[in-house]
Amino acid sequence: MATRLARLSLLLLACSSAPAGALTESEELAREILTELVAFDTAMDGETGRTRATADRLAEMLKRARFPDADVQVLGRKPGDGNLLARFRSPRPVQPPVLLIAHLDAVAASPFNWDTNPLQLKEKDGYYYGRGTRDIKGGVAMLMANVIRLQAEGFRPNRDLILLFTADEETSGSNLAWLLAEHRPLIEAAFALNTDAGQVDLRADGQPEAFDIQTAEKIYASFALDAVSAGGHSSRPGPDNAIYKLARGLSRVENHRFPRDLNETVRVYFQRWAPLAPPELAAGARALGAGRLDDPAILAVEESPYLNALIRTTCVATQLRGGGAENALPERARAVVNCRILPQSSAAGVEAVLRDLVAPDGLTITPVAPAPVAPPSLLDPRVLGPVEAVVAELWPGIPILPEMSPGATDGIFLRGAGIPTYGVGAVPEDPDEDTSHAPNERIRIAAFNAAMEFWYRLMKRVAE
Numbered sequence: 001m002a003t004r005l006a007r008l009s010l011l012l013l014a015c016s017s018a019p020a021g022a023l024t025e026s027e028e029l030a031r032e033i034l035t036e037l038v039a040f041d042t043a044m045d046g047e048t049g050r051t052r053a054t055a056d057r058l059a060e061m062l063k064r065a066r067f068p069d070a071d072v073q074v075l076g077r078k079p080g081d082g083n084l085l086a087r088f089r090s091p092r093p094v095q096p097p098v099l100l101i102a103h104l105d106a107v108a109a110s111p112f113n114w115d116t117n118p119l120q121l122k123e124k125d126g127y128y129y130g131r132g133t134r135d136i137k138g139g140v141a142m143l144m145a146n147v148i149r150l151q152a153e154g155f156r157p158n159r160d161l162i163l164l165f166t167a168d169e170e171t172s173g174s175n176l177a178w179l180l181a182e183h184r185p186l187i188e189a190a191f192a193l194n195t196d197a198g199q200v201d202l203r204a205d206g207q208p209e210a211f212d213i214q215t216a217e218k219i220y221a222s223f224a225l226d227a228v229s230a231g232g233h234s235s236r237p238g239p240d241n242a243i244y245k246l247a248r249g250l251s252r253v254e255n256h257r258f259p260r261d262l263n264e265t266v267r268v269y270f271q272r273w274a275p276l277a278p279p280e281l282a283a284g285a286r287a288l289g290a291g292r293l294d295d296p297a298i299l300a301v302e303e304s305p306y307l308n309a310l311i312r313t314t315c316v317a318t319q320l321r322g323g324g325a326e327n328a329l330p331e332r333a334r335a336v337v338n339c340r341i342l343p344q345s346s347a348a349g350v351e352a353v354l355r356d357l358v359a360p361d362g363l364t365i366t367p368v369a370p371a372p373v374a375p376p377s378l379l380d381p382r383v384l385g386p387v388e389a390v391v392a393e394l395w396p397g398i399p400i401l402p403e404m405s406p407g408a409t410d411g412i413f414l415r416g417a418g419i420p421t422y423g424v425g426a427v428p429e430d431p432d433e434d435t436s437h438a439p440n441e442r443i444r445i446a447a448f449n450a451a452m453e454f455w456y457r458l459m460k461r462v463a464e
């Protein structure tokens with residue numbers, strides 16, 4: 001297989017000037033693919049996507065690696081959009097397919113804030129630098145190199161493995177929503193594995209501490225609060241004032257706490273995290289892990305904004321405007337409140353709570369955009385079993401922590417469409433070192449290669 005893969009690598013890719021170092025052939029292939037991916041600027045250009053050329057290039061690589069033309073497709077909702085769909089077909093499927101996902105777009109990079117060219121893969125101090133190396137062109141490269149390796153090794157999966165690299169995860173996610181609506185049979189799967197969430201947490205001393213698997217995401221929903229008043233000359237103020245009304249309503253929102261409410265993901269997270277927690281949080285974490293929601297020890301846990309966000313829905317004022325002139329009484333004032341809603345509850349329910357809160361001040365409330373709905377994915381042993389087995393091989397002894405992201409990924413659309421989705425990115429990293437979306441985005445080369453090995457083993461295990 002080794003020589004075949006080496007030949008493939010030469011066939012598929014232009015030669016790189018960087019030294020090969022001690023990389024294996026598939027690591028080398030992944031680096032070559034990542035080099036190409038980083039060089040495509042795939043940030044949105046205003047409203048226009050720029051992922052089509054990347055998707056076409058990846059399709060070409062797979063076809064050269066002898067994936068049948070019919071199993072490799074590039075589709076897009078709009079002309080600049082490219083979503084790559086490729087099927088590593090089972091000769092005799094005995095189980096439904098598994099979807100393997102990443103995204104081709106990246107957030108824009110301002111070169112003036114970078115020490116290197118963000119659109120050129122640079123190897124420095126044991127890292128790959130470049131926009132997308134961490135989020136998540138690195139994940140695309142890993143999946144590509146692994147599927148090419150498995151094909152070259154003659155691996156015969158017992159179910160189809162479908163690669164899906166989407167076009168606009170960083171903005172609206174509209175391409176995945178469109179694929180689900182218009183091309184569902186192409187991506188129908190028992191479950192999805194996402195490279196773009198979850199990781200191996202490293203302690204400060206570099207030792208692996210826990211494997212995070214994302215099984216849930218909060219619902220993102222913003223609401224506009226509007227106040228109106230008659231206006232007039234500011235030299236003759238009366239009691240009716242849109243700005244004061246809005247301020248009173250906002251202060252009620254600030255003082256409202258949504259109730260504690262644990263889904264399975266978060267409860268198991270606290271149960272398994274409790275032994276790792278700092279001493280002052282351990283009792284609260286144990287109480288949450290046992291589902292004792294009225295335990296006073298939880299107050300200490302809630303002081304952490306991150307942990308608090310796991311326990312409850314949050315809503316916070318993020319934007320404000322109002323008044324027309326400094327010497328006129330305001331005619332209107334508007335605030336935007338951004339909510340991160342527990343996936344077991346609903347945006348409509350939260351809207352109703354906010355409406356009741358601000359009604360006494362005469363404010364109206366309007367959703368800014370429809371909120372996607374996505375239930376948590378269950379901790380299914382058919383998925384957790386293979387993940388646990390590979391984690392035990394590569395990082396023996398560390399616990400697996402199910403995770404609910406307060407942010408959002410493409411997983412939300414798949415879960416909402418009934419395809420359970422698990423973020424198992426597996427990059428070993430100190431959580432504080434994550435450079436996604438930041439200047440000088442980078443990934444440790446050893447971590448990149450370790451995650452690729454994890455994915456190689458996992459892809460085999462779920463399909464043999």
Ligand SMILES: [Zn+2]
Nearest residue numbers: 135136169196
């Ligand atoms: Zn991402």
